[in-house]
Amino acid sequence: MRILITNDDGIHAPGLIACEKIARTMSDDVWIVAPETDQSGVSHSLSLNDPLRLREIDDRRFAVKGTPTDCVIMGMRHILKDVPDLVISGVNRGRNAAEDVLYSGTVAGAMEAVLLGVPAFALSQAYTFTTKHAPRWETAIAHAPGIIDKVLKEGMPKNVLVNVNFPDCEPDEVEGIGVSMQGKRNQDLLRIEARHDGRGNPYFWIAFARGAQMDASPGSDLAALDGKRIAVTPLRLDLTDEPFMTRLAEVLG
Template sequence: MTANRPLILLTNDDGIHAEGIRYLTIAMEHVGEYWVVAPEAEQSAVGHSITLYDPIKAHEISKNGSFYGYGISGTPADSVKLAIHSLLPRVPDLVISGINNGANVGINVLYSGTVSAATEAAILGVPAMAVSLAQKKNPPFQWVVPHVERLALWLLKFGLPPGVALNVNIPAIPPEALRGYKLTRQRLAKMRESFEEREDPRGNRYYWLSGEVPIEESDDSLDATALNDGFVSITPLFYDLTAHSHLQDLATALKNLT
């Protein structure tokens, strides 16, 4: 490892063999020294879960005859914890999680393993960003590379406030068509959800979650709106879930508790 180059941890929730994280390594080639530590298997939508009652295994992964990184038997948050506390030679200067195929905006942020890896890094005191591309089928990851490189250099220069991570969503359009970068807030609209009921050959019922359609909001400060308008959406996240604006009202109501 070159002493004067920043150390960058790359992780994800799609697994160490996913194309998205391979494109992260391409984006980091001219930024710093990178280490890949990610789940061995897909861990999408696991949120911020961590492994408590089983050992976490770390397997060395090679590609084209060379060391590529560590595949972890746990979750995205486990990957960040283990990397920072045990695997990396020192605390990284930056953590990047992704590139997720499909946007992570609105309520999805709460379920996302991609985002949780970044917020875990923030909890541990390391600047971090989660990166998602707004296309699930045949995602053009190559279009994301220049944006990730630019944002990584910016983060390494300016840093982030303690405990804050960035949730970055990039539209699936060529870099030259991009309208710019926009600081956004998380959309809080609920999702319309349904469960499709099916029956297995033995007559047992089972269900698939389906039909997620967001309830639209018209506000260009929202993550989903900015993304749909052709901007890179950058939302600062903080792990304090306290509803501060309601503390006083609830304190007053609590006086009536008998």
């Protein structure tokens, strides 16, 4: 099985090393095409106005000066001689749950693979304030291979990727798997932090309020992570709201 790995934290991210360890439990034919620099939060952006610079780091290991989407396209359309059998994006530093999936470059890398016809998983390792500088990569490494193997054997529908979030706990403390719906976070978490540079000019950061609580509805990815379970969420590429589409057809048709 040929596996292509990407991420959004960059070619030097420790989560990419974790992802490679996961992939090598399933295959020796592993290729890595990751962004040259951190691309967190770029979502499904595509570089159209800037050239893509490709750097070969080692055998089957490449860095692209671009987004995760660029990396998957470069990997599948230029670097690999054959289409991969599987794409794994991650392991992201921090969870990609609830609305995070809309911003996540990790999820977008898997999404692009699915658009190109290849099964894909997005993997993320949650952390808290106390583990921020040392996420528990071993939890993802221990549990991801079994999940990926079972899902692949079951068969994945077209136009669907699988988003997997690992809880912030040791591998043997995981309480099971929660096949979950995408949750919804408290939008009051987002705030604008205003600062001034050395010349007194204002600048701003988009930030999250410290200590704020997340709404974790039962059955959601957030609730699974709170319960030390691995959150497994299938995500469809088709964003159409069919019930409202039917109503609009009645109103506008």
